[in-house]
Amino acid sequence: MKPVKVGLLGLGTVGCGTINVLTRNGDEIARRAGRGIQVVAASARDLKRPRNCDLSAVRLCTDPFEVVNDPDVEIVVELIGGTKPARELVLAAIGQGKHVVTANKALIALHGNEIFTAAQEKGVTVAFEAAVAGGIPIIKAIREGLSGNRILWLAGIINGTGNFILTEMRDKGREFADVLAEAQRLGYAEADPTFDVEGIDAAHKLTILASIAFGIPLQFDKVYTEGITRITREDVGYAAELGYRIKHLGVARRTEQGIELRVHPTLIPQRRLIANVDGVMNAVLVKGDAVGPTLYYGAGAGADPTASAVVADLVDVVRALTSDPENRVPHLAFQADALSDIPVLPMDEVQTAFYLRLRVQDKPGVLADITRILGDQHISLEAVLQRETDEDAAEASIILLTHKVREGNMSKAISAIQQLETVIAPVIRIRLESLK
Amino acid sequence: MKPVKVGLLGLGTVGCGTINVLTRNGDEIARRAGRGIQVVAASARDLKRPRNCDLSAVRLCTDPFEVVNDPDVEIVVELIGGTKPARELVLAAIGQGKHVVTANKALIALHGNEIFTAAQEKGVTVAFEAAVAGGIPIIKAIREGLSGNRILWLAGIINGTGNFILTEMRDKGREFADVLAEAQRLGYAEADPTFDVEGIDAAHKLTILASIAFGIPLQFDKVYTEGITRITREDVGYAAELGYRIKHLGVARRTEQGIELRVHPTLIPQRRLIANVDGVMNAVLVKGDAVGPTLYYGAGAGADPTASAVVADLVDVVRALTSDPENRVPHLAFQADALSDIPVLPMDEVQTAFYLRLRVQDKPGVLADITRILGDQHISLEAVLQRETDEDAAEASIILLTHKVREGNMSKAISAIQQLETVIAPVIRIRLESLK
Structure with missing residues (x-):
């Protein structure tokens, strides 16, 4: 069977990471998906910038709409970020009956309701695992893995930059501004760190998580959002003395009066597993009425971890395009005729x-x-x-x-x-x- | 749309848990799956035993084959355990073109290759999320969520009884035999604890995890298995002194020479998140080449947590039976026309x-x-x-x-x-x- 043809919008770190993962793991991915996945076209603002991936088999252009309109492209992967022109691009792809994979949390949190309505009308999928907590398959876990539960609440460390800063403040007794400057030097924090340290990025992600957990529309404007800029070394120390750690949490909770949606610094007992999630790592704690507490941990950002989620979404779409509709995911993950005979070591x-x-x-x-x-x-x-x-x-x-x-x-x-x-x-x- | 009709084989704790979860969360489950899910028939050895679930709408019988053969039953849920007659029952259900959901790790580890071949020929699904780590959606995470990765290794605490015993030994300085006796009193350990404490149960689960991680056939007979019966209070203490905790791990690792498959007590650095997974809880650490380390944590056993996984499998099967094949999982987990307008709290x-x-x-x-x-x-x-x-x-x-x-x-x-x-x-x- 011919490979599925993919068009990439955006060739930044995640775009290149996606190409690298698809190339490096091409054989295994095809054994899982039942077909190869090939990036045939990509757009980037500056085509001359040196990039960390092999683009020799990719048609390049500067206009992302050209990729969306390319009749060869079956699935559009949106990795531009922001809402403009991402919204128009995704709607255009849907309009042409193309499936979309996106890592864009702002886009989904702000325009997801409109986008999913359009996708449903056209019978296409818009997959967005990479939009929340990078490589952790948290969307899939909640949406499919916990589908028998009434979700009671969830709480997540869903911004790696903020968690890195709070971890350094605790471990080394440093002040916020000092660690932020270092995070910027290390590339963990943007030159303009507002989205991370003021909690806006986390609020985008919480909006998405709450929606799939409780079955409510996306409502970013109703999230209470408070950043970590006023946390001091002193408070981190007193919290520790009392048996707590300070984490920047996104919390969504179902109460009898309504849904709580809030992002703010939070003291949590230090013996909780999630209190020990440090550095740039992410984790989401989800409590269901049947399953009890469950926790999902991993890298929340970075080229390869985010590409991991993008490619998983691509495999999901390809499995849907390709397999017998009643038997889409192979029992043992890999297609039955593609199992390997690697020996088990004595x-x-x-x-x-x-x-x-x-x-x-x-x-x-x-x-x-x-x-x-x-x-x-x-x-x-x-x-x-x-x-x-x-x-x-x-x-x-x-x-x-x-x-x-x-x-x-x-x-x-x-x-x-x-x-x-x-x-x-x-x-x-x-x-x-x-x-x- | 009419509810999907399910037949249950076995009405033990997990069988009753499944009925309870389907009843209690029926509305939410239908909003997710697009159809209701109804248990119409069930078998149990002793129909007179008092049970903790409402069976008033369920046709009861003592012969599980009667449930399998019931023309009304569209999906068979096997919760008998063991391999005999579970194997025959599952093969009979497949033979009739019925989908199967099972929580039976021994069955999948020992007869999965045969069962999946039969299922593939008939175009039906055999779902087994509940067979490994109870309510943690670890099968889905590896099989679908990490499908872009070359999985390098995984290591899991996948037997709650063993972890409870080791945790008590460490926290309270008690000896193995003493804690085992208590675990039996509390109902965490079976009267015959061999499967748990000798690592056989963990080896069944490791067999399944390794297969979906590496794309190899199920090979239970090649797992090296060592129990925790010889761990002493002394060793737990010395390990702590050196900065380690002793956990009973299932480890599967890809090496250049072949695959390592082994279950044994293991010292792990106490600062690792998984070293802090205590009591009856389970956790699986999976390292992919793209995503890096990820961890999945939750209850590994118990009526409700296991039912959580059984029902998630049922929802997956129902979504496949029901939806537009290109758009099976709703974007926001719940069907688009079934979103709720619960208010967000000020x-x-x-x-x-x-x-x-x-x-x-x-x-x-x-x-x-x-x-x-x-x-x-x-x-x-x-x-x-x-x-x-x-x-x-x-x-x-x-x-x-x-x-x-x-x-x-x-x-x-x-x-x-x-x-x-x-x-x-x-x-x-x-x-x-x-x-x-």
Whole structure:
């Protein structure tokens, strides 16, 4: 089957990220979607700017309407941002019966009602997973994964810049203005940081989340919005002393009187998982009446994470275009005839770090014997802890953390260690993963 | 449009939970799915057992094949568990061209390849979100939400019983056998806990996750499986001392040599979010090449959380049966003609707790004046902290945490407090959410 042809509006970081992901993972994506996905046309204001992606197979132009009108283009991906001319472009694409994928939160929050009405009339999809919380599939989780629930409330850290600033203020005792300046140097914050630090970006995203959670129209103008510019080092410190962390949250809650929609700095108990979401990361906590609390965590911005969501939307649209309508998503994610026969590794070949605990006679040379055996198996140590466990019996515990090693080598080492006369109990062995 | 008719196999806790969720949230579910979902028939071994759900509209029988063969039943929900007769029942339903929803991890891990082949031939869907991590939509997240990624690895706490035991061992310094006995009393662990504590249940779930992550057939027999029965209080303590927590993880990793599939106790750095997933909760950490690390957290078991996943699968199937095939999931989760006009609350009506910080003259009666004003607005206090900030100038900071209060009342109180001569700087006010 021929690849689906896509037109990109905008070749900034996310546009290039999308091209890179589609190229790099082209085979896997086609195995999942049942068809390849190919960017055939793209528009950008300045075609001469050097870019971090391969555009050799892409027709380039400066007028985004040219891409929308290109008869070759089946799906339009809008990555320009802002509402003008994004709204006109998306409506024009819909008018031509083309599906649209967009990462544009302002567009959806402000003009989504109009856009979805137009899309419904034309029978096309406007997909917008990338508009909220970057690579986290939060739209899909709420819209499809929690569809059995009455959603009671949700609370999200949905602006990475703000979370980076608050995290630095807490960890390093710095003041707001100081960290903001650094975030701007690092490229986490825009030259004009208003949208991020005043909560407008978060309010756009909250508008969208509330709508899909509660089944209400998009109502950006009703969101109460308060920024983080007045948070001081002092308040961060007192909050910590009381057992809380300050996070910039978007909160949507169903009450008997109506829906609460609000973005503001918030103290939350530090033992909550979401209180420990730090730096530029995003997380959304959703409470449903059946499922209880659920949390979704990941990168909320950046070229590749946002492209991850854009491509997932593309795959959804392609699956709908292509498959048997009653069986759109393959059972095992990949098309049944596209499963792979990569072997499963025997456990002896697996590499992990290890925690070892040994009970030994507390006499000279014991540790030397053990480390020699480990060395023979190419096992190096990260940490050693020795504790006298029974003074009368002259027994001690030795705890070792190793660097990564083949399981087979570790098993051999443990067998040899177990032979030592000074080792007086079975060696305890627990694997260790840094999960980085 | 007429409701879709569903037959349930099994009326245990999850079966009753499913009926309860479908009844309680029937309106919202129909607004999402575009049609109602009605359980018309169900089978159970013992029809006389008292049950926690309303079965008055359900035809009951003891033979599950009767439900499968019922011409009225369009979707079969298999909640019997185990592989026999679940396999035969699911294959029979597929044979009749019926869609199937199942929560049965053993069935999918052991017989999924055969079942999906049969389903594909018949053009029906076998949905199994509830088979892994209960209410967390992890199958959907990986299969659809991360479809643009090359998945590099995943690591999950996917057995709630095991995680409860390890959490109790750490928090209370208790031994394994002791906590297991309590878990059995609380109903978290089965009378025969082998499947949970030996890692077999986790290995079933890991088999499924690895398959959809990497596009490989289901291969339960190749999972290395090690339980938590030999973890001691001592090891939990030493791990903590070294900055780690011990979790029972299922790990699937892509390496150049092949796929690692393993379930075993694992030390993980305590600063990782997943190291802080405690009690019976589940979480899965998935790392994609584009999106980076993402985490999905929620209840991994229980009647309502599992029912949440079962109903989400039902909604998916109903959406596929019903909607325009190119536009299956409504843009805003609910059908466009089923949006609600619940009002958005004015901020003055919103209730939250508050953190207040006041700079005051350090003299007698100041705190009394402040608390009197708060009392007049029905605001009660959770905590008070007073700190001298400038001894020479006789200035102090007063930090107050309040209980929940209407925003409007708080604004009035703050205005009044601001009028006090002893309050010498603008009152700092940050909202507080317990997120429970």
